[in-house]
Amino acid sequence: MSALITVFRKELKDMFRDRRTVAISLVIGTLLGPLLMFGMIKMMASRVSTQMEKPLTLAVQGAEHAPNLVAWLKGQNIVVKAAPDDIDAAIADQSEDVVMRISPDYGTQWRKSLPAKVELIHDSTRQDASIPVQRIENLLENYSRTVGTLRLLARGVSPTAMQSIQIAHRDLATPQSRAGQILSFLPYLLILTAFLGGAYLIIDVTAGERERQSLEPLLATPASRTAIMSGKILAACVFGLLSLVISLMAFKICFLFSSDLGVKVELLMSTIALLLVVLIPILLIGACLLTLISASVKSVKEAQSYMSILMMLPLLPTIILMINPVKNQVWMFAVPFLSQNQMIMKLVRGEVISSVEWAVYLAAGFGLAALLWAVAARLYHREKLAISA
């Protein structure tokens, strides 16, 4: 036990002497996520507000066929201009988001009280065009409904006859759950920080130490290999926990500032504490897995080559849930990464986590960590471990 503490303290001291690496991984590594999210919220908010309110310039072909419609549109904060000659090309090179084409027989149809054709030309895969298209669509629908109502009135029919069903929405989304949509990638950032936050340290203390040839003298001391390994894992976990706390604090501050932007999320200190509890198993899993890898490979470089694969792992549940959203079920709380994803989302959305879910989650998380730890300890006892080159 004392050997474990000795190794643990030495590794932390050794690491914090390497100021630049610590600064990069603690400050830049942890703050990048919150800053990224803050920037995204800010950009989204400013985009939505400017696109919704500022005058929209609309290219119209055949404006002369429907002077009343065009005049009405102009009254609705729309600036009408002539359409380019080649509409398809203009959409393709994004010089226009959307072009409206009024068909030449608009007038005749209109006078016969038949549906007059107006075409909206746009590319539905362009995010940028979706807001203008929606705006024009709403306006046209408004116009169509107003004129339709007037026509019915002129014929002595009540406009309500048109409405066989009245649809009313009652949205039960809480402010937290609404913000949850924006937060859908918060779990990934947090899981990644927990999973690989201490990666460089843990690779360095096993594969790096062997490469620098200091593992051989260390293993010649009476301290047991399991104790040495556990001390190293513990040091990495403390470092990972530190980066998580910094990261969560940064998210808290980031949300504080973004409340003015219409995103109301609050990370209470109690939520942060629960998030840390949720993330500790993944911290251990990451540290044990990386130790296992470091103990089995030949060099630091080889260990690092696993990083790109490991970085994808926490992304998998997010991708799967994006394509195939499924309801929470108990088994999910036993699947690594998916379970963290669900737990974090529940906490952030302010939902209640049942004691069964907690129990399954913690048992599965710590169970997997213990298994990886045992495998890593076995690898640590291999003869090859200490011998470099």
Add this chain to the structure above:
Amino acid sequence: MIEVQDLHKSFKTKTGLVNAVQGVSFTARDGEITGLLGPNGAGKTTTLRMLYTLMNPDRGNVKVDGFDSIKEAEDVRRRLGVLPDARGVYKRLTARENIQYFGQLHGMTQQEIATRTQALSDALGMDDVLDRQSEGFSQGQRTKTAIARALVHDPKNVILDEPTNGLDVMTTRGLREFLKQLKAEGRCVIFSSHIMQEVAALCDRIVIISKGKVMAQGTADELREQFGEQNLEDAFVKAIGTEEGLHA
């Protein structure tokens, strides 16, 4: 006292099985310096690694003060001070912290460590570098730090793998004095070298190893007598059968 009996060790490599050590036996007594002499690649480092329990022999056994290196590995490591081929001093720690770390791993108190560090520092002449971070240490300073670190727990048995490798003349002389001091303190010292003169100058007993086997062993006089040569160097050449390793 270290007793080595019929050690065998082979490794699997891409090109096939390498028999690094095939039947090494010798005894190193307390109060004596035992030298393992042999050309590069003779199996000295592998033999020593089996002595300090880093590797398990395929066959044969090692006893340190009567403790078995496989069954009682921890007791064996407690009784050994080891300077491996790889020095591996922690660069971001000072020399003192390097020594302290190993002292703590041996379960010593801060007071014991401090006293012992001072004694070793005096003996090795490393007072001036004791509180410097070992990044940028010279080869000699690194070796001294590693030796002090290996001996912090005052072990009865000392194993040094090529301790004078890469050292200048003055540092080598200092180190020889230090080894003689260890011997005078009644310790059992084993050191390996591929340098003939060094072994001849220091060792009470010499074990000549080549191609993983013990070619000859005994005092310098016994070896000269055994091979009928006046010169130890000639005896060595006869023992290993080539001139390899003489001019290193």
